[in-house]
Amino acid sequence: MGHHYCCKQRKVKKGLWSPEEDxxxxxxxxxxxxxxxxxxxxxxxxxxxxxxxxxxxxxxxxPDIKRGGFTPEEEKLIIRLHGxxxxxxxxxxxxxxxxxxxxxxxxxxxxxxxxxxxxxxxPTTSPSTIDHHQQHNYQMVCNFPNQQDFVNRNFMIKxxxxxxxxxxxxxxxxxxxxxxxxxxxxxxxxxxEHFPIAASSSSSSLSSSASPFTNxxxxxxxxxxxxxxxxxxxxxxxxxxxxxxxxxxxxxxxIECLQSSTQELxxxxxxxxAQHCSSSSFHFWDTVEGPSSSKMSSANILSSFPSYL
DNA sequence: AAGGTGGACAACCGCTGCGTG
DNA sequence: ACACGCAGCGGTTGTCCACCT
Numbered sequence: 001m002g003h004h005y006c007c008k009q010r011k012v013k014k015g016l017w018s019p020e021e022d023x024x025x026x027x028x029x030x031x032x033x034x035x036x037x038x039x040x041x042x043x044x045x046x047x048x049x050x051x052x053x054x055x056x057x058x059x060x061x062x063p064d065i066k067r068g069g070f071t072p073e074e075e076k077l078i079i080r081l082h083g084x085x086x087x088x089x090x091x092x093x094x095x096x097x098x099x100x101x102x103x104x105x106x107x108x109x110x111x112x113x114x115x116x117x118x119x120x121x122x123p124t125t126s127p128s129t130i131d132h133h134q135q136h137n138y139q140m141v142c143n144f145p146n147q148q149d150f151v152n153r154n155f156m157i158k159x160x161x162x163x164x165x166x167x168x169x170x171x172x173x174x175x176x177x178x179x180x181x182x183x184x185x186x187x188x189x190x191x192x193e194h195f196p197i198a199a200s201s202s203s204s205s206l207s208s209s210a211s212p213f214t215n216x217x218x219x220x221x222x223x224x225x226x227x228x229x230x231x232x233x234x235x236x237x238x239x240x241x242x243x244x245x246x247x248x249x250x251x252x253x254x255i256e257c258l259q260s261s262t263q264e265l266x267x268x269x270x271x272x273x274a275q276h277c278s279s280s281s282f283h284f285w286d287t288v289e290g291p292s293s294s295k296m297s298s299a300n301i302l303s304s305f306p307s308y309l
Numbered sequence: 310a311a312g313g314t315g316g317a318c319a320a321c322c323g324c325t326g327c328g329t330g
Numbered sequence: 331a332c333a334c335g336c337a338g339c340g341g342t343t344g345t346c347c348a349c350c351t
Contacts, residue, residue, distance in 0.1 A: 016319070016345075037337075054337075055320065090339055216344075218327060 013047045017056055021046055024060055025053055059100045066098025077198060123124055 017025075028044035034057065037050035044051060059065075070078070074096055081092045089101035089108075096104065 036335095038335085049321095051322095051337085052320075058338095087340070101339075102319075110317065130327075233319075 012049045012052070016054075017048075017060075021048065022056070022061060029057055055102075059102045064098055065100065074099070082108065082257065083103075141184075203228075210241060 009217050013021075024044050025040075028040065032043070034040055034054070040046070041048045041055045044053070048056075077095060078092060081095055087105075087108075089105040092104050093099055093101040200258055256294050260275045
């Protein structure tokens with residue numbers, strides 16, 4: 001496709017946008033709305049492709065665009081989200097109000113470049129390993145019947161989907177116990193004594209007002225919305241392990257930190273299993289094998305972290 | 310001061326999925 | 331069921347600019 005059919009019919013300008021072009025586009029869209037993008041350049045008096053107008057508006061001219069560098073909180077969120085959804089920049093952008101997919105993508109690519117230059121960076125894994133890993137992440141989401149169709153439509157792994165790193169942040173865990181399970185709530189309360197639980201901790205990046213899981217701006221096609229309603233029912237609670245809540249100044253989480261988190265999670269899971277006997281209801285992004293996950297053993301849990309640990 | 314280099318950002322290209330006739 | 335128009339997405343490329351030698 002490349003240039004749109006509409007652009008083949010007339011001469012279109014390429015390259016950087018001039019201030020005059022920006023002004024024309026802003027005036028037109030704020031006055032009339034974009035409607036059909038194909039008609040925008042013609043009606044706005046621009047010699048641009050409609051697609052180019054759309055991109056310019058969405059990525060640069062939109063009034064709600066947040067300019068400037070990423071905050072540490074945003075960086076942290078991007079890293080976590082990338083561990084969950086991979087290179088789904090648009091999904092990530094929905095969790096970061098004011099940020100565009102293009103911006104996040106550029107930021108991530110720059111970040112990767114930096115990391116690749118560092119010999120201490122975690123080793124990369126083969127594409128097959130990565131695909132397997134991501135497949136697990138999405139299969140975990142499939143574990144919830146109401147979301148099955150959604151996941152099939154939006155999150156099936158495509159062959160071209162790859163992440164450069166294995167997810168170094170598999171630290172999202174959900175308690176899928178029944179909402180009316182009082183005992184489970186008690187256990188959550190106990191766990192809260194030892195771990196920050198997003199649903200009840202104001203310090204957690206995942207539970208703050210800016211949390212992607214509680215963000216009202218999220219639409220029905222974004223991953224975190226899958227989790228939100230369940231959190232609201234107190235039957236699926238994202239748990240953030242405190243020992244990895246802080247990264248160093250370069251945005252890295254150390255191996256030691258991940259190891260520590262693994263231990264913390266295992267303690268919590270074993271505690272949970274001891275109270276629930278054979279029906280553990282913890283689900284990891286990283287390990288759940290689908291609808292039969294209730295059969296998941298602690299061995300599965302213990303192996304749920306990156307192989308380089 | 311001039312040229313080279315790399316990072317950050319903007320924009321383009323090509324593909325995919327959805328809605329509609 | 332199919333083709334077409336369209337929007338959206340992710341990968342890639344181009345451009346600018348600061349920094350270094």
